[in-house]
Amino acid sequence: MLKLQDLTKAYRTDEVETVALNNVNIEIETGEFVAIMGPSGCGKSTLLNIIGMLDTPSSGHYFFKDEDVAGYSESQLGVIRKQHIGFIFQSFNLIDELTVAENIELALLYHDIPAAERRERVAAVMDKVGIAHRAKHMPSQLSGGQQQRVAVARAVVGNQSMILADEPTGNLDTAHGQEVMEMLQKLNEEGTTIVMVTHSPSHADYARRTINLLDGHVVTESMRSKI
Amino acid sequence: MLLNNYLISAWRNIFKHKLFSAINIFGLAIGLAACILIALFVRDELSYDKFWSKADQIYRTHITFSVPGRDPMGMVMTPGPVIHAFKKDFPQIEYASRIARLKPTIIINNQYFVDDISLVDEDFINIFDLEPVTGDLSTALKSLSNIALTEKLAKKYFGTDNAIGKVITIDFDSYKRDYKVAAVIKDMAKNSQVNADALVAIDEPAWKDQDWMFDAWFSTNSHLFFSLNKGSDIKSINSSMPEFIDRNFPKLPFGGSGTKTSDFVYMNAMNIKDLHLKAKGDGEYHEIGDMNTVIIFSTVAILILIIAAINFMNLSTARASSRAKEVSLRKVLGASRKDLIIQFLGESILITALGMIMAIVLVEFALPLYNEILGKNLSIDYASTDLVYVTCLAIFVGLLGGSYPAFILSHFRPSETLKANKSAESNASIKLRSILVIVQFAVSITLFVSTAVVYGQMLYAKNMDLGYDKENILAVKEVYRDIVLKKLPLLVDEIRRMPNAISVTWSNFMPESGNNNNTLVRTGDQAMEDAILIGNREIGYDYFKTYKVPLIAGREYRIERGDKEILTDDLRKGLKYTGSIIVNESALRRLGLGSAENAIGKMVFISKGNPGENLEATYEVIGVVPDIHFDSLKTTIRPEIYDLSPSYGSVISARFSGSSVAFTEQVRKLWEQEIPSIPFNYDFISAAVAKQYNAEQGQATMFAAFSCLAILVACLGLYGLASYTAERRTKEIGIRKVMGASVFDVVKLLIWQFSKPVLIANLIAWPVSFFTMTLWLESFVYRIEGFFILGFCLLAAITALIIAWSTVAGNSMRVARANPIKALRYE
Ligand SMILES: Nc1ncnc2c1ncn2[C@@H]1O[C@H](COP(=O)(O)OP(=O)(O)OP(=O)(O)O)[C@@H](O)[C@H]1O
Numbered sequence A: 001m002l003k004l005q006d007l008t009k010a011y012r013t014d015e016v017e018t019v020a021l022n023n024v025n026i027e028i029e030t031g032e033f034v035a036i037m038g039p040s041g042c043g044k045s046t047l048l049n050i051i052g053m054l055d056t057p058s059s060g061h062y063f064f065k066d067e068d069v070a071g072y073s074e075s076q077l078g079v080i081r082k083q084h085i086g087f088i089f090q091s092f093n094l095i096d097e098l099t100v101a102e103n104i105e106l107a108l109l110y111h112d113i114p115a116a117e118r119r120e121r122v123a124a125v126m127d128k129v130g131i132a133h134r135a136k137h138m139p140s141q142l143s144g145g146q147q148q149r150v151a152v153a154r155a156v157v158g159n160q161s162m163i164l165a166d167e168p169t170g171n172l173d174t175a176h177g178q179e180v181m182e183m184l185q186k187l188n189e190e191g192t193t194i195v196m197v198t199h200s201p202s203h204a205d206y207a208r209r210t211i212n213l214l215d216g217h218v219v220t221e222s223m224r225s226k227i
Numbered sequence B: 001m002l003l004n005n006y007l008i009s010a011w012r013n014i015f016k017h018k019l020f021s022a023i024n025i026f027g028l029a030i031g032l033a034a035c036i037l038i039a040l041f042v043r044d045e046l047s048y049d050k051f052w053s054k055a056d057q058i059y060r061t062h063i064t065f066s067v068p069g070r071d072p073m074g075m076v077m078t079p080g081p082v083i084h085a086f087k088k089d090f091p092q093i094e095y096a097s098r099i100a101r102l103k104p105t106i107i108i109n110n111q112y113f114v115d116d117i118s119l120v121d122e123d124f125i126n127i128f129d130l131e132p133v134t135g136d137l138s139t140a141l142k143s144l145s146n147i148a149l150t151e152k153l154a155k156k157y158f159g160t161d162n163a164i165g166k167v168i169t170i171d172f173d174s175y176k177r178d179y180k181v182a183a184v185i186k187d188m189a190k191n192s193q194v195n196a197d198a199l200v201a202i203d204e205p206a207w208k209d210q211d212w213m214f215d216a217w218f219s220t221n222s223h224l225f226f227s228l229n230k231g232s233d234i235k236s237i238n239s240s241m242p243e244f245i246d247r248n249f250p251k252l253p254f255g256g257s258g259t260k261t262s263d264f265v266y267m268n269a270m271n272i273k274d275l276h277l278k279a280k281g282d283g284e285y286h287e288i289g290d291m292n293t294v295i296i297f298s299t300v301a302i303l304i305l306i307i308a309a310i311n312f313m314n315l316s317t318a319r320a321s322s323r324a325k326e327v328s329l330r331k332v333l334g335a336s337r338k339d340l341i342i343q344f345l346g347e348s349i350l351i352t353a354l355g356m357i358m359a360i361v362l363v364e365f366a367l368p369l370y371n372e373i374l375g376k377n378l379s380i381d382y383a384s385t386d387l388v389y390v391t392c393l394a395i396f397v398g399l400l401g402g403s404y405p406a407f408i409l410s411h412f413r414p415s416e417t418l419k420a421n422k423s424a425e426s427n428a429s430i431k432l433r434s435i436l437v438i439v440q441f442a443v444s445i446t447l448f449v450s451t452a453v454v455y456g457q458m459l460y461a462k463n464m465d466l467g468y469d470k471e472n473i474l475a476v477k478e479v480y481r482d483i484v485l486k487k488l489p490l491l492v493d494e495i496r497r498m499p500n501a502i503s504v505t506w507s508n509f510m511p512e513s514g515n516n517n518n519t520l521v522r523t524g525d526q527a528m529e530d531a532i533l534i535g536n537r538e539i540g541y542d543y544f545k546t547y548k549v550p551l552i553a554g555r556e557y558r559i560e561r562g563d564k565e566i567l568t569d570d571l572r573k574g575l576k577y578t579g580s581i582i583v584n585e586s587a588l589r590r591l592g593l594g595s596a597e598n599a600i601g602k603m604v605f606i607s608k609g610n611p612g613e614n615l616e617a618t619y620e621v622i623g624v625v626p627d628i629h630f631d632s633l634k635t636t637i638r639p640e641i642y643d644l645s646p647s648y649g650s651v652i653s654a655r656f657s658g659s660s661v662a663f664t665e666q667v668r669k670l671w672e673q674e675i676p677s678i679p680f681n682y683d684f685i686s687a688a689v690a691k692q693y694n695a696e697q698g699q700a701t702m703f704a705a706f707s708c709l710a711i712l713v714a715c716l717g718l719y720g721l722a723s724y725t726a727e728r729r730t731k732e733i734g735i736r737k738v739m740g741a742s743v744f745d746v747v748k749l750l751i752w753q754f755s756k757p758v759l760i761a762n763l764i765a766w767p768v769s770f771f772t773m774t775l776w777l778e779s780f781v782y783r784i785e786g787f788f789i790l791g792f793c794l795l796a797a798i799t800a801l802i803i804a805w806s807t808v809a810g811n812s813m814r815v816a817r818a819n820p821i822k823a824l825r826y827e
């Protein structure tokens, strides 16, 4: 699915240069479930953002479906991202002024999909994550777990082949965290590639492979045989 | 202590939010400055003649002649003999005086001057409290050879010398007399319709050979002021005017036996305080104002203030949400709601105070230009209560703009605002804000359309085809004076001979100035009492050639054709001969003379002399001219005859080619050589016509300027709001971009957000402007078509959208371009 080759990302702020990623080489196959772990500030979010094409690397190559996107412009990246990648954030990132259904529909809004089809797909995905009864509610009226389920629904409604999740359970209690992990696992079983950043080893256990980062380097990669 | 804390925190807040504060202060400053400027104008307009100690008792009479088949002729003057009958018939009258302002030649030590001299009756000084400086004002007007001068004139004539006892020779044409300066008075107030520079008593017998001045019942050449006895009611006089007229005025020679003079003549007295803004009619000595203008500008001032206050409110409530955390924290730390309200109101008032100081600076910078445009001398009087008013205004705006945000902010509940992921702002306050933006734009668009209509109408009037060619005509004035008239043929001849002169003529009127001379005219088919009152102008040879008016039929007066003037004295002696006359198309229709070609050669009878003399002269129609827009465009063209006047005129008009300066200099040389005693006084007809629109032009410019300011203030607010909204929506926009929205999608979203209120504002503004401006246009006889207003509405809509877009676009682009992870990172 994607391959990172000698990928480096450096932030330059007021004379200080922070190397967030240093010579990272990673390959992720289609249908994989990968967890990224590491201490705070080691570059996990940076890596995820680059994989998600929200950010561009300073140097190195990023092959997405055999296409080197490292030098692509923002709008070129936007087109690919829109087609293939869905996001889930630690802080949910729902729009406060829109209802649950509208928040989910947002993922289809910029895809040239007729309104009727959009509504159908939103209804279907809400059923799937179990928040159909909250369709008309505002995000502020939901619990954290419910909000994250809306975010998951939003990430999958566009039928993207890869979902990137940055600490999706970070703001949730154990029970709700579990719920979300099970949902991700189910999606993975249906064929969606998932890359997830997490601090929780137990949640990392859901993944088939864990990548450990330290100061911008990949330190270990461990495969798990399926239970 | 606490107050100090509030002030410091307010001051810090202003600095912390530089953009908001700058927009707020600057917007307020512009709004307040506009308001102050308009208030100065309005106050001056409303102050006219309010300062006389007897102002409540002083009245001026106006007269209207309503002749069947003609527009009523309203005069703010009164026939000369009315004063005597008034004093006899109305015991309610305490004092009465006429004022006739003339421009005689004044000779002092062989030096010649031309100045305004007011001829008044003795009681003038009992009606109006003048401030004497030297001499004895109380007896000054008792002698017919005394003069009272204002300090201004005394200084002009005698410098620093004591003027009392000095002799001034005044040549009134009717008579020439030595006047002794008996009193010097303070210059009279500018905001007065009776402002005069010099006073002499009316000597009626001396005007016998110009009896229309003070002794003709159907001629108006002076104002009549009177003061009522205390306790008397003006209604008792106004209601008995018809009887007064029938008792005193001679019977009019038309209308037949069943009619009374009061059927055609209407008189009314108006309080002096109302004259400047409400008097309507010809014959004012000073420029008058217009109540509508005062109302319109007051409205504009209030609207601008509202727009500025809305900005203030919107920006403050918008900012309120970003301060929600601060407020909540303060509350948690023990601040009461009252404390918070005081804090936020304090901030508002501090901002308004800064805005006010800036406004005063702006006003001081703008005043010179403003005064020039309006032809006034306005200023802020810092020693008086002006500053108090301005401060009150600022506090009022500060409270108005600050109270709502203070209320909103202090209302935040910490439990809600401190909770993450909860928008601090209620939907109600967002809704209110968009309603206020709609109001701002509706007002701005209405002002825009109104300005366009006012300007359009003015340009239309200025450029309307007058029926004559006003360009390249030099008008030489002061011709009516005896010394000049004696040399009229010589002057005309000499000017005609100048190489650049094309055609020269003379007349008893300037084309743009009002003319209210009327004469009874009938055809052979009409009885004497069916004679029709027709406007009468006197012209010399080659008049229509000089003004480039093509005749419809016949010819104009030519010296070589032997056209004759009929002298009234000849008629009195029984001498009978036929004169020549030129009529306009309206007169042709009113008299029933048929087609222009048919009218040539027909006879008409024109009455001469005083009413009652029953003198008629016979004229042959020799020419027909089209209806020409002499006078102002505010009146319809009347039926007119153009009578030949070979030896009298008040203006010589010369059409020239080449340089106007060189030609004027040539004529000036001739004048100074022939008539050294009277200063050369000239004008260009095009300039004189344009001058008619000076006041309108000034007001239209002022209107346009204030409309622009209103729009500018509204845009400032919109800009602030846009940058706030963009800031508030960064997270949302980040999410949308992650979801696949392109930069264009985002810009579209933000721009639509601000287009919606503008479009709704248009829906409100269009009908309002269309209705009011149609109403306004109705006061013009010649006006632009109503569909122009629709055009202006469309233009306003497009302009408003473009302005709104360009105001918002910068921010939108910036926000749309930003990398979404930045927005989503720190949540
Ligand atoms: N926009 C930026 N400008 C400058 N430095 C940045 C920027 N974004 C990230 N960094 C730096 O890059 C490094 C990696 O940051 P990153 O957010 O990827 O860490 P992380 O592993 O996600 O940490 P956490 O577990 O706390 O989320 C950090 O040292 C951070 O300070």
Ligand SMILES: [Mg+2]
Pocket: A044, A045, A046, A166
């Ligand atoms: Mg992170």
